[in-house]
Amino acid sequence: MNDLFARASGRFGAGALRRGALVAVTAGAAVLAATVAFAPSASAGTTLGASAAEKGRYFGAAVAANKLSDSTYVGILNREFNSVTPENEMKLDATEPQQGVFTFTNADRIVNHARANGMKVRGHTLAWHSQQPGWMQNMSGTALRSAMLNHVTQVATYYRGKIDSWDVVNEAFADGSTGARRDSNLQRTGNDWIEAAFRAARAADPGAKLCYNDYNTDNWSHAKTQAVYNLVRDFKTRGVPIDCVGLQSHFNSGSPYPGNYRTTLQSFADLGVDVQITELDIEGSGTTQANTYRSVVTDCLAVARCTGITVWGIRDTDSWRSSGTPLLFDGSGNKKPAYTATLEALNAGGTTNPPTTPPTTPPTTPPTTPPGTPGGCTASVSLNQWNGGFVATVRVTAGSSRINGWTVGVALPGGASVTNSWNTQATGTSGTVTFRNVSYNGQVNAGTTTEFGFQGTGTGPTATPTCTAS
DSSP states (O other): OOHHHHHHHOOSOGGGSOOSOOOOOOTTHHHHHHHHHHOOOOOTTSSHHHHHHHTTOEEEEEEOGGGTTOHHHHHHHHHHOSEEEESSTTSHHHHOSBTTBOOOHHHHHHHHHHHHTTOEEEEEEEEESSSOOHHHHTOOHHHHHHHHHHHHHHHHHHTTTTOSEEEEEEOOBOSSSSOOBOOOTTGGGOTTHHHHHHHHHHHHOTTSEEEEEESSOOSTTSHHHHHHHHHHHHHHHHTOOOOEEEEOOEEBTTBOOOTTHHHHHHHHHTTTOEEEEEEEEEOOOHHHHHHHHHHHHHHHHTSTTEEEEEESOSBGGGSTTGGGOOSSBOTTSOBOHHHHHHHHHHHHSOOOOOOSSOOOOOOOOOOOOOOOOOOOEEEEEEEEEETTEEEEEEEEEEOSSOBSOEEEEEEOOTTOEEEEEESSEEEOSSSEEEEEOOTTSSOBOTTOEEEEEEEEESSOOOSOOEEEEO
């Protein structure tokens, strides 16, 4: 499917297309400095960001580094918004163009600008099937899993303390009526890849909120929406770190604003996560477009855990869907009726701040392990090592009969230490570390395997792990 079809049908998220070249701009530094110095100060309620802040929320925009030399663009950004999301500059191909070689120049320009102007930063995105660098596109299996976890760890660690929310995983579910996962190279590394990415992100940047982000999840009755809901509910039940859900909300005639949108927002919030509208744009013009923007903002403000809205671009001409004039400012930077409706809705909304701590959801009773005679097991480890750290993936294989539980011992070299693990319960952090199954992966049929992983500092293990079945 091509760009024209995507725009007509609304079936692709903004993330599915490169939204502009990542051009390094150096000549604009003086213009940018002047714009920052003379950006008009705003009183509460007169701009999008100020009004949202009155309600304990943010109103943000997607930003391209190569437009930070445009004085009109930066003037609107500084005046109206209190949050930014890099359009392309934090994606995999931009930040790790060669395996193990990380580049943050353009992303840093956006982050530094935002922080200098008191804006939040949403990190977009750590793990995604699209916009992967060529070296990653050609990988599979354990090697790809390790490379993905290393990427998550390195990028999130680099920006630790600077990011308000991370889109940890982007667009992992397929469209259609089945609610199935998207078939991708990441999905083919194992169904737990999303969980593994979230656990690695939490270890790398424990202060940031961790979000799952997707498109066409606005309508509560859609199978894709229900599939994402079930993922989040499962994560919350099992203690997998997830703090928020991002709804991209790209609306047009092929994918219209649904009347049950507020139900969707509230249903996710009831799971104990924040809801963020992450990539909003609404094709159209005049009163119809303005009223839809008003409805979206009103719905968000009606849900206490809907913590913010980000429009995907600033002016219509900056949009990936520019022919549909989907944003709040026209190509010259003038406010549109949609802007007025949005600001009015923000000012009319309630003042209840979102809760600062999520409600607790009691875990469900773990399934009872079926009876059976346990067999033996073996374990093997694969390693992704970098200077000062590693990610280890351990595969547990049942012997000639089913096992109902396993315990794996891994000997770490001197100076090495475990900092994080997933799909297992770890005892100890150095020397010989013991890993045991959790409730959902203890039963392994004869000759089949399950995997768990851990992350650490220093040099990773090279000796064969021990495995004991129970």
